[in-house]
Amino acid sequence: MISSKNNSKIKGIKKLLSSAKERRVRGLFVIEGIRLVKEAPPEMVEQLYLSESLFRSGTFETDFYNNMEVVSDEVFQSVSDTVTPQGALALVRQPSWSLDPSELGDGCRLLLLDDIQDPGNLGTMIRTAEAAGVTMVVMSEGCADIFNPKVIRSTMGSIFRVPFVVDDLVSVVEALKAEGVIVYGAALDDAVDLRETEKAEKLAIVIGNEGNGISKGVLNSVSGKIRIPMEGRVESLNAAVSAALLLYYFRFFS
Template identity: 35%
Template sequence: MMRTYSEILSVQNARVKEWASLLERRGRDKQGKYLIEGYHLIEEALKAGAGVETILFLADKGLPGELASLGGAAAAEWIGVSSAVLAKCSDAQTPQGVLAIVAKPEVGADALLAGAHDLVVVLDGVQDPGNLGTIIRSADAVGANAVVLGRGTVDLYNPKTIRSTMGSLYHLPIVEADLAELLPHARERGVRLVTTSLQAQRSCYETDLREPAWLILGNEAKGVSPGVAALSDVQVIIPMQGQAESLNVAMAATVLLFEAMRQRIDPAQINSSCVSNDYS
């Protein structure tokens, strides 16, 4: 069956202006939508049933068949655009030739608490989009149940954040919440709240992370805020033998997540098929 599509070639078109506004948080919040770019991200979104509404592709290159054949693609609107339109809607120096407009999901904290919450990453004011994206990717890699974004954390739908996740934002729930309200409810459900601190006396390797644990990491410069730290059950430090003052927050999160996974996995289950050499 031949898929039909329309064309929009002028950057002055009203819809193009709406799409371009999604590059800014104000536009995303107003429309309840966000942009993703590139074949890999759009493929992951379509496979996950992530609410892809519109797919833009270069009209002079034709419909990208490898995407058109995927599940969920039939529900999307396909529009051929000019290179000028694509550039206007992209923040990349070299646009990748295909963009999609996706509806934001509605995932509340209540749903998180009602479901599996055995291993969760909680972020308290992480500001760098690349750090947030990397943490989400690491959480996905170890099979964490969710990522929670506290107030003051960078927007999940920032294009730089989305690119850094490499599609992992479609593999696990990501929830925005008021940590002062959420964390006490998590503790009531048997969750141990673990924060990182350079002043902590306990190593993360000496801490039992096999039971339900939420790993809380803070702002790049200030760390975990005092109010959130006061809610924690245990503070841990990642021991270092070199002269570095501290680890980048994304690196620290990755160390803690993989230590939690190491403690939880039967060594007999680990084999070469679990190892990835993709460091892109």
């Protein structure tokens, strides 16, 4: 049992939690909580850590995992994000997806995210994307790190089920259009009400940065700019709300 905060594995977890670079170099990320750990495909779990209490309770089935370590409650608390940790934490291998626009069939729907900064927004968008049946999420290099613990938590497990890549959005938009995908950018100015758009067999939606919207280069590449109707004196909607409304409109409400 690990009972020292100075244990190298414990230090390693803390580094993975705090450093995007460390996560990239090691190709791992950290998940915490019984439910989230159980949602991770066991073959992706590099290392499972259980608190002494949870291990002794016998309520957490460990048969599926190759590498399991028990950690004293005190040390577990020291790496946990929560005040009363549930006692389950895992290092998970980063999934590696790829996007081949020529393989996208009719009915595909992509969500392109341009420099989304807020981890909660990003995670919520991944969660909503799964619910709306999104084929793939494409993030610009300027997006928050998807393996940031706050993003992971906000995805509520969708991180394991929604394919995603990080790529240059202008190139991706051009490649998608070449394959017949209609790429709509969510915008406020010179934009068409989404209810007036034609139905697209292959569809991609671009959501821009919380403060600045979609960057110029990307906006110049899209097939069309669309806007969400708004009453009152609201100038814009929250980015995750905008993504949800657009994805749901095209999937379920049109």
